[in-house]
Amino acid sequence: MAKKKLQHFAENKSFAHYFEMPFEQLSKGGHPLKGKWKADFFKSDHPLVVEIGCGKGEYTVGQAKYFPDKNFIGVDIKGARIWRGARTVEDENLKNAAFVRSQAGLLPYWFAPGEVDEIWITFPDPQPGCRQNKRLTSPRYLNIFRNFLHKDSIIHLKTDSREFFDYTLEMIGENHFRMIECNDDLYATPGNGPLHTIQTFYEKRWLEMGKKICYVSFNMPL
Numbered sequence: 082m083a084k085k086k087l088q089h090f091a092e093n094k095s096f097a098h099y100f101e102m103p104f105e106q107l108s109k110g111g112h113p114l115k116g117k118w119k120a121d122f123f124k125s126d127h128p129l130v131v132e133i134g135c136g137k138g139e140y141t142v143g144q145a146k147y148f149p150d151k152n153f154i155g156v157d158i159k160g161a162r163i164w165r166g167a168r169t170v171e172d173e174n175l176k177n178a179a180f181v182r183s184q185a186g187l188l189p190y191w192f193a194p195g196e197v198d199e200i201w202i203t204f205p206d207p208q209p210g211c212r213q214n215k216r217l218t219s220p221r222y223l224n225i226f227r228n229f230l231h232k233d234s235i236i237h238l239k240t241d242s243r244e245f246f247d248y249t250l251e252m253i254g255e256n257h258f259r260m261i262e263c264n265d266d267l268y269a270t271p272g273n274g275p276l277h278t279i280q281t282f283y284e285k286r287w288l289e290m291g292k293k294i295c296y297v298s299f300n301m302p303l
C-alpha cells in the first residue's frame with residue numbers, strides 16, 4: 082500500500098473526531114456512542130446530520146461551518162478519503178463535525194432509533210443497470226436507514242446521474258414517501274444558499290464537465 086495512504090490511516094486514528102471499529106466489536110451491541118452522539122460527543126442536543134458516502138468530506142465540513150447549530154457526521158468506507166475532511170476538522174477545531182469509517186449497511190450499529198435528523202447522500206456511485214439494490218436509495222438501504230431515523234427525518238440526494246435520480250423519484254412515488262423539494266437542474270436557477278455554494282469534490286468535477294446536477298429531498302413515514 083502507498084506510504085501516504087498508510088500515513089493517513091495512522092493519522093486518522095489520532096484525530097478526536099474520527100471513528101472506526103472492527104466489526105467483531107461493533108456487532109456486540111454497537112458503538113459506545115450509539116444513542117449518545119448528541120449528549121456525550123457533541124455535548125448539545127442540536128440536530129444530527131449524517132452524510133453517507135462523504136468521500137473527502139467537503140459537504141460535512143462545509144455544512145458544519147454554515148450551520149453551527151447542527152451536528153454533522155460524514156461516513157465513508159474509504160479511510161484515505163475521509164482523512165481530508167478529518168484533517169480539516171482537526172486543523173480548524175470544528176466542534177460540530179466528525180467522521181465515521183463504515184459501510185452504510187452497518188450504520189444501525191452506530192446510530193440508535195430516532196437519533197438521526199437528516200441524511201445527505203452526495204454524488205453516490207450510480208450503480209447502473211442491474212445493481213439497483215446497491216443504490217443508497219434502494220428499498221434495501223432505505224430500510225436499513227429507517228432504523229435510526231424518526232418520522233420527520235429528511236433524506237437529501239444530490240446527484241449528476243439522471244438514472245439514479247429517476248430511480249429515486251420512482252422509489253418516492255411507489256412507496257408514497259413525502260417529497261419535500263425536487264429539482265432536476267439545480268444550477269439553472271442561481272442561488273447563494275448552502276445547496277448551491279457547498280460543493281463536493283465530485284460535484285465540482287461534474288459541473289466543470291457541464292453536467293446537470295439534480296436534487297431531491299423527502300421523508301419516509303416509519
Ligand SMILES: C[S@@+](CC[C@H](N)C(=O)[O-])C[C@H]1O[C@@H](n2cnc3c(N)ncnc32)[C@H](O)[C@@H]1O
Pocket residue numbers: 133134135136137138156157158159162183184185186203204205206281282283284
Ligand atoms: C462518487 S464518490 C462521492 C464522494 C463525495 N460525496 C463527493 O461528492 O465528492 C462515492 C463515495 O461513496 C462511498 N461509498 C460507496 N458505497 C458506500 C457504502 N456502501 N458505504 C459507505 N460509503 C460508500 C465511496 O467510498 C465514495 O467515497
